[in-house]
Amino acid sequence: xxxxxxxxxxxxxxxxxxxxxxxxxxxxxxxxxxxxxxxxxxxxxxxxxxxxxxxxxxxxxxxxxxxxxxxxxxxxxxxxxxxxxxxxxxxxxxxxxxxxxxxxxxxxxxxxxxxxxxxxxxxxxxxxxxxxxxxxxxxxxxxxxxxxxxxxxxxxxxxxxxxxxxxxxxxxxxxxxxxxxxxxxxxxx
Amino acid sequence: xxxxxxxxxxxxxxxxxxxxxxxxxxxxxxxxxxxxxxxxxxxxxxxxxxxxxxxxxxxxxxxxxxxxxxxxxxxxxxxxxxxxxxxxxxxxxxxxxxxxxxxxxxxxxxxxxxxxxxxxxxxxxxxxxxxxxxxxxxxxxxxxxxxxxxxxxxxxxxxxxxxxxxxxxxxxxxxxxxxxxxxxxxxxxxxxxxxxxxxxxxxxxxxxxxxxxxxxxxxxxxxxxxxxxxxxxxxxxxxxxxxxxxxxxxxxxxxxxxxxxxxxxxxxxxxxxxxxxxxxxxxxxxxxxxxxxxxxxxxxxxxxxxxxxxxxxxxxxxxxxxxxx
Numbered sequence: 001x002x003x004x005x006x007x008x009x010x011x012x013x014x015x016x017x018x019x020x021x022x023x024x025x026x027x028x029x030x031x032x033x034x035x036x037x038x039x040x041x042x043x044x045x046x047x048x049x050x051x052x053x054x055x056x057x058x059x060x061x062x063x064x065x066x067x068x069x070x071x072x073x074x075x076x077x078x079x080x081x082x083x084x085x086x087x088x089x090x091x092x093x094x095x096x097x098x099x100x101x102x103x104x105x106x107x108x109x110x111x112x113x114x115x116x117x118x119x120x121x122x123x124x125x126x127x128x129x130x131x132x133x134x135x136x137x138x139x140x141x142x143x144x145x146x147x148x149x150x151x152x153x154x155x156x157x158x159x160x161x162x163x164x165x166x167x168x169x170x171x172x173x174x175x176x177x178x179x180x181x182x183x184x185x186x187x188x189x
Numbered sequence: 190x191x192x193x194x195x196x197x198x199x200x201x202x203x204x205x206x207x208x209x210x211x212x213x214x215x216x217x218x219x220x221x222x223x224x225x226x227x228x229x230x231x232x233x234x235x236x237x238x239x240x241x242x243x244x245x246x247x248x249x250x251x252x253x254x255x256x257x258x259x260x261x262x263x264x265x266x267x268x269x270x271x272x273x274x275x276x277x278x279x280x281x282x283x284x285x286x287x288x289x290x291x292x293x294x295x296x297x298x299x300x301x302x303x304x305x306x307x308x309x310x311x312x313x314x315x316x317x318x319x320x321x322x323x324x325x326x327x328x329x330x331x332x333x334x335x336x337x338x339x340x341x342x343x344x345x346x347x348x349x350x351x352x353x354x355x356x357x358x359x360x361x362x363x364x365x366x367x368x369x370x371x372x373x374x375x376x377x378x379x380x381x382x383x384x385x386x387x388x389x390x391x392x393x394x395x396x397x398x399x400x401x402x403x404x405x406x407x408x409x410x411x412x413x414x415x416x417x418x419x420x421x422x423x424x425x426x427x428x429x430x431x432x433x434x435x436x437x438x439x440x441x442x443x444x445x446x447x448x449x450x451x452x453x454x455x456x457x458x459x460x461x462x463x464x465x466x467x468x469x470x471x472x473x474x475x476x477x478x479x480x481x482x483x484x485x486x487x488x489x490x491x492x493x494x495x496x497x498x499x500x501x502x503x504x505x506x507x508x509x510x511x512x513x514x
Contacts, residue, residue, distance in 0.1 A: 039287070122276070125276065125277055128330070129277075129283070132284040133283065133284050136285075136287040136288035137287055140288075140290060
């Protein structure tokens, strides 16, 4: 064979190998996003399951503040419904739920019997930890998405990502500045 | 602004720790070389002893690598807890394990009213976090988050492995130096080296060098171990803030703990470097000095205040923190 032919074959082989490596790394990054999102969903589900218990536990005491409870229940229903509408929608609904929950805890502060109730305290702790876990998982998820989005948009990965259908992923957005959220100390001690 | 300061702190701390560890291993090799040269009268013999010293360090390091954590936990009287016994503690650890992206460590409690904590283990998958019951009682949730964030940073940064290995190297240097000095005083080296060749002027110099290094190396390496430890404490504080996004919890926890007068009974000279703050209180007063395992709490608080843009605490506030109130 002629030298030029060999050189051309070599270049083609190298290009194919590089393309395969890029493809694999993109697939891996996309999998990491799904994994990170699955982690958030476990915690969201847990929070959805805890809320009815909390509502039941405080219902009897809070005769005059039924509106707060209905808000929480509605926000929970909306958040459950948003479960299939993609990260951005879901994040918006969950943020709504977080702020209604905070109002509820703020109201609970006014009821000494509730603050002393073991069951309510335990639910409050569980909801606090779930919320923290959601927010830490969200940081992790968003970092993974940022990494993936950057890598499909930059050269040379972009040459492969476009044709092979790697599209940008949505962030699970952090809640907007807590401007109208009451500032409540939720610490339990 | 605050973030870039944090990353600078973290990078500088990591670099310093690495250089110091390399220096300790280098010191061990040099000590081995000089001793071997002095005893066997040739550089080749020196290399042999240096190799032996590194190997002995390696073997002990492997032993510590696999058994060190259970030993430390047993010595400290720590017992494992579960969800039912300490739900809030388990929750906080789980939250920060998610934040640090490490597996959930095993959690231990030490029955002692002095507030303190430590982490140990060979890597994040085999890590344990132990806290005292006093810490659990005296801190609120945010402060507990700060302390656990600090301990999980030690886990994530591999400080726990690093600490075990540096401790072993320092031990091996001490043993080697001790061995040589005793050997010399019993006359073994002297007679052999003078018998071998008449013109031993160079040999005598090597011999004196070996003796002086055998005296100095254990002291130097101990200083370096302590300096590494202090660097790692600063790094873990900075990392804890990165994880919790909340410098105030950790700052308040440090303040509360330094104001606490209780002494941790189960801590000793061998385990004090592991803890969140130095458990042996009387060292705290001169703790910015070279012989301390931890930076002074006031310095740690001021570095955190730098991150949040708050002015450093003045001497009056510092005095009240030192437990003089």
